[in-house]
Amino acid sequence: MSWPLDQIILQLSDTHLNSSLADGSPMPNSPGSMVNQYRLEEDEEDQLGAYTKDIFVTVDNPESNVTAIETFIMYRVVTKTTRSEFDSSEYEVRRRYQDFLWLRSRLEENHPTLIVHPLPEKFVMKGMVERFNDDFIETRRKALHRFLNKISEHPILSYSQHFKVFLTAQDLVSQKKQGPGFLSRMGETVRAVANSVRGLRSRPEEFTVMQDYMENFSNKICSVDKVTQRIIKEQREYLDELKQYSPTYTQWAESEEELSQPLKAIASCVERCSKETEEQIHHLSEVLVPTLHEYVLCAETVKAVMRRRDNIQAEFEAKNEALVSRKVDQEALQEEVDGLADRVELANNALRGDWSRWQNGMRTDLRSAFISTAEKNVEHYEKCLAVWESFLLSQREELSQEQVEDAS
Numbered sequence: 001m002s003w004p005l006d007q008i009i010l011q012l013s014d015t016h017l018n019s020s021l022a023d024g025s026p027m028p029n030s031p032g033s034m035v036n037q038y039r040l041e042e043d044e045e046d047q048l049g050a051y052t053k054d055i056f057v058t059v060d061n062p063e064s065n066v067t068a069i070e071t072f073i074m075y076r077v078v079t080k081t082t083r084s085e086f087d088s089s090e091y092e093v094r095r096r097y098q099d100f101l102w103l104r105s106r107l108e109e110n111h112p113t114l115i116v117h118p119l120p121e122k123f124v125m126k127g128m129v130e131r132f133n134d135d136f137i138e139t140r141r142k143a144l145h146r147f148l149n150k151i152s153e154h155p156i157l158s159y160s161q162h163f164k165v166f167l168t169a170q171d172l173v174s175q176k177k178q179g180p181g182f183l184s185r186m187g188e189t190v191r192a193v194a195n196s197v198r199g200l201r202s203r204p205e206e207f208t209v210m211q212d213y214m215e216n217f218s219n220k221i222c223s224v225d226k227v228t229q230r231i232i233k234e235q236r237e238y239l240d241e242l243k244q245y246s247p248t249y250t251q252w253a254e255s256e257e258e259l260s261q262p263l264k265a266i267a268s269c270v271e272r273c274s275k276e277t278e279e280q281i282h283h284l285s286e287v288l289v290p291t292l293h294e295y296v297l298c299a300e301t302v303k304a305v306m307r308r309r310d311n312i313q314a315e316f317e318a319k320n321e322a323l324v325s326r327k328v329d330q331e332a333l334q335e336e337v338d339g340l341a342d343r344v345e346l347a348n349n350a351l352r353g354d355w356s357r358w359q360n361g362m363r364t365d366l367r368s369a370f371i372s373t374a375e376k377n378v379e380h381y382e383k384c385l386a387v388w389e390s391f392l393l394s395q396r397e398e399l400s401q402e403q404v405e406d407a408s
Helices: 003-022 031-052 097-112 134-152 161-168 173-177 180-199 203-255 257-325 330-408
Strands: 053-065 071-081 090-096
Touching: 003 134, 003 257, 053 134, 071 097, 071 134, 071 161, 090 097, 097 134, 097 161, 134 257, 203 330, 257 330
Parallel strands: none
Antiparallel strands: 053 071, 071 090
């Protein structure tokens, strides 16, 4: 049942092997050596990044808070930095999920055509106990940690005043009261809808290419995400069957004296393979699935950024057309059109620069997840192979011993 995932990993491996042969590189001698080669490349990239990074953020130590009206989780956010604009080199604050939402919304408001990394969805379930179980909290903590680290690595967003306040202020209540009010946000929404309905006269070709790429990427990553989750569901069902399988052989051995030894050996092999399968499923759930789903959300984020860029251009085109047709107030309108022209140029440059950054980060993250999955698959199959080979060896030895005894 796990063939789709195996094919994904094998295709990745084949692509690497073909490229190695094409450029004259030596072909890896084993799956393990191929994995080690990728690991070495990743370590070198990490070391290069470590020399330039000057702000380090950690999200940890989740704590449950219960009030009369709600239950929520607070996370510790620890920041270490050498940047001169910070008054101290280390900060420690506590934040809840809504605080992360506030930060992201402020970053998007101030930088509408930069790609702000997505947050995990606001998880809603029928049962508050399940919502706050350990697995959910840990999954969210990791996602929040990645969100802040993506922001800290961004050449523009990491210098945002809102980001600095989020990392350093003990209380965000006063900060949340600032910023655009409801009517202002509503006005922005109405203008965006109007521009969207009006549409563009001529989108630059490069942004049309980006849009087509994102539509294709979104379809592919959503499909792989769904298939992977279905595979894991089927593997868990297979694991449940394996756990029932082993005791059956053990019970059978009790009533079949002549076959007792091989039956018990098979029971032991199944049990050991069950443990390896459980580890493999856990690894897929902890490494591959979160990365795939993160980029499902990223795809929607990037498409939203492209729509905002289009809306800015549409507003400029509408004002420019009004300027041509209007006979009065041309001076004031011309000033507005010039301002919008500058805004379009800034939006284009921001998205153009962030697009390359996002693609590079996406490819690095997905490659790392694929390589880690391949490594775990190799380990899983090698261990299971060793288990069954030891069984065959023991049976051959026993058979040879019996033949010797019969001959004598």
